[in-house]
Amino acid sequence: MNNLHTTLQTIDSLIWGPPLLILLVGTGIYFTFRLGLPQFRHLPTALKMVFTKDKSDSSSGDVSSFAALCTALSATIGTGNIVGVATAIKMGGPGALFWMWLAAIFGMATKYAECLLAVKYRKVDSKGQMVGGPMYYLQYGVGSRILAVLFAVFALGVACFGIGTFPQVNAILDATEISFGAPREASAVVLTILVAVVTLGGIQSIAKVAGKVVPTMALLYVVACLSVLISNADQLLNAIQLVISSAFTNTAATGGFLGASIMLAIQSGIARGVFSNESGLGSAPMAAAAAKTDSCVKQGLISMTGTFFDTIIICTMTGLALILTGAWQTDLSGAAMTTHAFAVGLNADTLGPMLVSTGLIFFAFTTILGWNYYGERCVVFLFGTKAVLPYKVVFIGLVASGAFLQLDMIWLIADIVNGLMAVPNLIGLIALRHVVIEETKQFFAKLPNVKAECRHPTSPLIR
Structure with a gap:
């Protein structure tokens, strides 16, 4: 058993090692420059789209573009923003935050790109709901059923x-037990x-919550941070300078921090950043495909802001709080490090932990909801709509069992x-x-007078 665990750890290190991280960031770099810096030039437009209801959009889709974004954010804004940032800085030092920013900018x-493709190649299932995501643009765009499966x-x-x-589940139960004294079984x-x-x-209920x-x-x-x-x-200002300088120099051991090389700062920052905002992993496109929109470019812009909110804003707030309060130099790690930072920063031994615990509970809960929907979309693609209810029953059973299992290997x-x-x-x-x-060229060539529509198939899947 120990040998299997060691083998899995080796495989995990290889998969999340430099090759995948370079491919993830490299893809972002390619689209950044090939599309003319869209995350800089069009971010104000994208943010305006997020908070403005476009009455010109047709009813093609299941939920509003804002609800689709929130569904995607529900899966990305989670424990990674609280625990993941602490883990990255604990491993790579303050410089890890800089590389997290870089991964987010290109991400x-x-x-x-991935959410644009999700809308362009989305389909309508046998129940009349929109389905889309990487499996659909892999099958109908690339033409590879194997990659899609x-x-x-x-x-x-x-x-x-x-x-x-x-x-x-474990994050929620730990938080309720430690902060509120609630029994794990009841929680x-x-x-x-x-x-x-x-x-x-279904998606309407998930998106509403x-x-x-x-x-x-x-x-x-964010207000607490x-x-x-x-x-x-x-x-x-000193904290920001420390982040930037530590990104390009080895971080010396100090306090409970053991020190870190530049390479460790890069790897931990990029890996945790990608893990938090999921850019390039293919999850957000499944939510984007459900949006009520006829413009794949517009939905791509709206979805792009998810990475901005997740990493550039929330992860940055957490990281700076950890650095300013000196929590990163303690022997603490994970949620305990973030809790300590809030306790010190707010000068409140009770309020700080309560804020972190409450944030963890709600962020983790919405992550469960978001990934439930992603799993459902995969089930529909693999087995058809008839398999949705059995999947949901199994998923709920897994949530219930999560409180009683020791699942390090899983x-x-x-x-x-x-x-x-x-x-x-x-x-x-x-x-x-x-x-x-x-698609991007056509959309911006026709602005502001003409609304560009994606030419995507809408024929129902036969199941």
């Missing part, structure tokens, strides 16, 4: 045994019921499968790069 272009299988594995269930029952009530209602919970909790968390930053405003397998998701998706993005470029 915005990748997210734009591989992506769907990997993503389904992540939804059922990885990000979508066990880590989130597990309540959590299972809530997940069942929301997920059985995500549309309320995600913006509210993100705003509260801002409070820490403002109370330490005199050191903010989490390791899930991390491997999560990385494997990116491979077929990136192949699809590279193969369809000319489609992305052409």
Whole structure:
């Protein structure tokens, strides 16, 4: 058993090693310059689209573009923003935050491309709902059923045994037990019921909850982080300088921090950044495909802001709070490090932990909802709509069982499968790069007088 665990750790290190990280960032660099810096030139337009209802859009789709974005954010804004940032800085030092920013900047272009393709190649299933994502543009755009099936299988594995269930369930139960003294069994029952009530209602129900919970909790968390930053405003410039300088020099051991090389800062920052915002992994396109829009470019722009919100804003806030309060130099790690940062930064031993715990609970809960939907889309692609209800029953059962299982090896397998998701998706993005470029050119050539529509197939899938 120990040999198997060691083998899996080796495979995990290889998958999340330099080759995949270079491919992920490299794809983002390609689209950034080939599309003319869309994350810089068109971010204001994209943000305006997020918060403005476009009455010109047809009813093609299941939920609004904003709800589709919130559904995608529900799966990305999660424990990675609290635990992942702490892990990155603990391993790579303050410089890891700089490389997280870099991965996010180029990741915005990748997210734009994959969500554009999701809308262009989406279909209508036998129940009249929009279905799309990497498996559809891999099959109908690239023409590879094998790559499409591989992506769907990997993503389904992540939804059922990885990000979508066990880590989130344990994060919620740990937070409720430590901060509120709630018994794990009781919390597990309540959590299972809530997940069942929301997920059985389908995408409309998930999007409705995500549309309320995600913006509210993100705003509260940002306000809490801002409070820490403002109370330490005199050191903010020094903290930013430390982040930038540490990105290009080895970070010396100090306090409980053991020191880190430049390469470790790069690897931990990029890996945790990608893990948090999921740009290039292919998850967000499945939510984007459900949006009520006739413009694949417009949805690509809206979806691009997800990486901006997740990493550039929320992860940055967490990272600066950890650095300003000196939490990164302690012996603490993960959620405990972030909790310590808030306790010190807010000068409140009770309020700090409560804020972190509440954030963890809600972020983890919405991540479960988002990945439930992603798994459902994969099930529809692989087995048809008839398999949706059995899948939801199994998913709810996995949520219920997550409280009572020790699953270190399964989490390791899930991390491997999560990385494997990116491979077929990136192949699809590279193969369809000319489609992305052409659609983008046409859209911006016709602005502001003409609305560009994607020419995507809408014929129902026969199941």
